[in-house]
Amino acid sequence: MRAANAIVKALELEGVEHIFGIPGGAIIEVYDALFDSEITHILTRHEQAAVHAADGYARASGKTGVAFATSGPGATNTVTGITNAYMDSSPIVVMTGQVPTALIGNDAFQEADITGITMPITKHNYLVTDANKLLETIKEAFTIASTGRPGPVLVDLPKDVTIADIEFDYPEKIELPGYKPKVFGHPRQIKRASELIMESERPVILAGGGIRLSNAQKELLRLAESIPAFVVTTLMGKGAIPETHPLCLGFVGMHGSKYANYALHESDLVIAVGCRFSDRTTGRVSDFAPYAKIIHIDIDPAEIGKNVRVDVPIVGDAKLVLKELVNHVKYKQRKEWEDKVNGWRKAYPLRYIKEKDKIKPQFVIEKVYELCPDAIVTTEVGQNQMWAAQYFKVKHPRQFISSGGLGTMGFGFPAAMGAQTAFPEKTVVDIAGDGSILMNIQELATCVDYSIPVKICVLNNAYLGMVRQWQEMFYNERYSATRLRYEGLSFEKIARGFGAVGMTVEKPNEVEDALKEAFEIDAPVLIDFWVEKLENVYPMVPPGAALNEVIDKEV
Amino acid sequence: MKHTIAVLVENKPGVLARVSSLFRRRGFNIESLAVGTTEREDISRMTIVVSGDEKTIEQVMKQLNKLIEVIKVSDLTYNSVERELALIKVNVTPEKRSEIIEIANIFRARIVDVSRESFIIEITGDEDKINAFIDLMRQYGIKELSRTGKISMARGRRTV
Ligand SMILES: Cc1ncc(C[n+]2csc(CCOP(=O)(O)OP(=O)(O)O)c2C)c(N)n1
Ligand SMILES: [Mg+2]
Numbered sequence: 197m198r199a200a201n202a203i204v205k206a207l208e209l210e211g212v213e214h215i216f217g218i219p220g221g222a223i224i225e226v227y228d229a230l231f232d233s234e235i236t237h238i239l240t241r242h243e244q245a246a247v248h249a250a251d252g253y254a255r256a257s258g259k260t261g262v263a264f265a266t267s268g269p270g271a272t273n274t275v276t277g278i279t280n281a282y283m284d285s286s287p288i289v290v291m292t293g294q295v296p297t298a299l300i301g302n303d304a305f306q307e308a309d310i311t312g313i314t315m316p317i318t319k320h321n322y323l324v325t326d327a328n329k330l331l332e333t334i335k336e337a338f339t340i341a342s343t344g345r346p347g348p349v350l351v352d353l354p355k356d357v358t359i360a361d362i363e364f365d366y367p368e369k370i371e372l373p374g375y376k377p378k379v380f381g382h383p384r385q386i387k388r389a390s391e392l393i394m395e396s397e398r399p400v401i402l403a404g405g406g407i408r409l410s411n412a413q414k415e416l417l418r419l420a421e422s423i424p425a426f427v428v429t430t431l432m433g434k435g436a437i438p439e440t441h442p443l444c445l446g447f448v449g450m451h452g453s454k455y456a457n458y459a460l461h462e463s464d465l466v467i468a469v470g471c472r473f474s475d476r477t478t479g480r481v482s483d484f485a486p487y488a489k490i491i492h493i494d495i496d497p498a499e500i501g502k503n504v505r506v507d508v509p510i511v512g513d514a515k516l517v518l519k520e521l522v523n524h525v526k527y528k529q530r531k532e533w534e535d536k537v538n539g540w541r542k543a544y545p546l547r548y549i550k551e552k553d554k555i556k557p558q559f560v561i562e563k564v565y566e567l568c569p570d571a572i573v574t575t576e577v578g579q580n581q582m583w584a585a586q587y588f589k590v591k592h593p594r595q596f597i598s599s600g601g602l603g604t605m606g607f608g609f610p611a612a613m614g615a616q617t618a619f620p621e622k623t624v625v626d627i628a629g630d631g632s633i634l635m636n637i638q639e640l641a642t643c644v645d646y647s648i649p650v651k652i653c654v655l656n657n658a659y660l661g662m663v664r665q666w667q668e669m670f671y672n673e674r675y676s677a678t679r680l681r682y683e684g685l686s687f688e689k690i691a692r693g694f695g696a697v698g699m700t701v702e703k704p705n706e707v708e709d710a711l712k713e714a715f716e717i718d719a720p721v722l723i724d725f726w727v728e729k730l731e732n733v734y735p736m737v738p739p740g741a742a743l744n745e746v747i748d749k750e751v
Numbered sequence: 752m753k754h755t756i757a758v759l760v761e762n763k764p765g766v767l768a769r770v771s772s773l774f775r776r777r778g779f780n781i782e783s784l785a786v787g788t789t790e791r792e793d794i795s796r797m798t799i800v801v802s803g804d805e806k807t808i809e810q811v812m813k814q815l816n817k818l819i820e821v822i823k824v825s826d827l828t829y830n831s832v833e834r835e836l837a838l839i840k841v842n843v844t845p846e847k848r849s850e851i852i853e854i855a856n857i858f859r860a861r862i863v864d865v866s867r868e869s870f871i872i873e874i875t876g877d878e879d880k881i882n883a884f885i886d887l888m889r890q891y892g893i894k895e896l897s898r899t900g901k902i903s904m905a906r907g908r909r910t911v
Contacts, residue, residue, distance in 0.1 A: 311765070
């Protein structure tokens, strides 16, 4: 069989239903084979967007996302997308065309050393130089991407390899001597963890993206209720427990609520599950949870002890470990602690000042939530992202999709496209900033082309708002290069120009109707909300401060 | 402090690049690195000397373990035999000739090439011994020096 056809057949056997990508000379053989396949290929308008879409697809569905690009510029355009997936442990396989093996190293036309370039930003990558290893490589790529701590895997395919004639013999299993993720937690460590839990008077669970990756939300909820313990999450962990649950305090860290940050800071036991203690979550790490012992459950042993001291490390899959751990804990009421946290929750709610004639960005999110609480929400990066995280309460972790580790402007829209492709019937909303949306605006063409009815809500503050906020707070209001001037620019017209629906909303009392209308339309819609320009995101743990030093706006 | 780490890896192209890229990216300091084949054709062994505190070394080992092609990582800092080999080209004059030979003998080093103006001396041993020898040779003028980097093996029954 022609290798290109074998590749497509292998993808079919892997259960791939959608591929995002852009063809080119080096990968044209594979595209030729794809022409006869049941797999739907979605032609994005930029390779970065193809990878983000595959990433969003993976986060929403739990399936491995797949992206294609040609050699050279096609391949290098995937780099941001791959890094983004790497930082957030998202399972994707990226296949790139490459110049023929005989030309590799000669600076041939559209040659780029993409395996060299992506070495530090992939979980693993391959340059296939022997067509007889092709199928085993694809099997390995899908296995590695989706197991253990998931992540992106890149497979670089020289053109001659895709033309070779090979036998189709797709391996069922593969043997990787150096790859054996440990999934069951050590029983003695689990026992020790349960003892700490029983001793604790102020336990807090810190849940990260690992809950989603291991589909452990049921087990997490059971543990939280069995102890009982309040749950705070990282940004990636949002929805690890339904955010309307009385034990859920929402996300912590730089823009988490005051009560979540206080609770974590004052706790005497942190039960961290599937998180990596990033600086945005911990604040000043030397003062992180100063009174607490720390239990850290993670499938990646390298995360344990990397950023914070750990008293009980448990290496394993979150779902399996939590399932076991819950058998060892008994319900114990901790009235004083409960009252204390609930007191903070009452005293320091998330809040902003509503105004009659100005659209507050938070208000837009509240309305989106009110009208469509089951929507899948993706975000861009900046203030829009933080307001979305604060005001949209999700029920499960696949409902909120955001670029956490890399903070990639331009991620939200193509990610929404990917999520919508996985769930055509659901409402998918990208909460965007006016800066970020322009970084992948070309994907409106893709959405129109394939009838992907994503709803984009641009919180248009005419600023690179988050950077402006830092300049206001820490740089004496010297707004260097953060004002986005728009004389003559109209997002509404841009949307229309692409064949999508565009709307502009300037007044608070128009917000609800516009959203209602947008949610009714079975087509891509962009709504340009002219929001208060100088609104800041609060609360905020200033960079370098500890979580209890969180500041809030005077109201 | 310095640690000696033995890494068994699949014998595939690009593995060395992955390992060195990891060290660079995470800011780990390699003091020396030696690679060679093992008793098994499909497995190579790297010996890496790396400096850092306990926490850094723990991260080094864990991060190495995450590389798919890394099969096993062992710390051989304690209770192991360590060897390094050096080739030293040193100036000789008729007056100093026998003196140099004598020192080489004391260190059990071998003179492997002789010309009118220079010797190449081969010496194996642990790092301290080689350093001491090199120091002694400086007075005669070292024209060229090449060291292999350390290799190491646990004493007794322990294997990596
Ligand atoms: C690709 C990229 N470039 C630069 C940044 C730095 N950055 C972080 S937030 C931000 C402003 C984003 O502006 P906008 O999309 O309008 O969002 P807002 O904060 O105004 O809601 C910038 C430039 C980034 N995160 N990503
Ligand atoms: Mg903005």
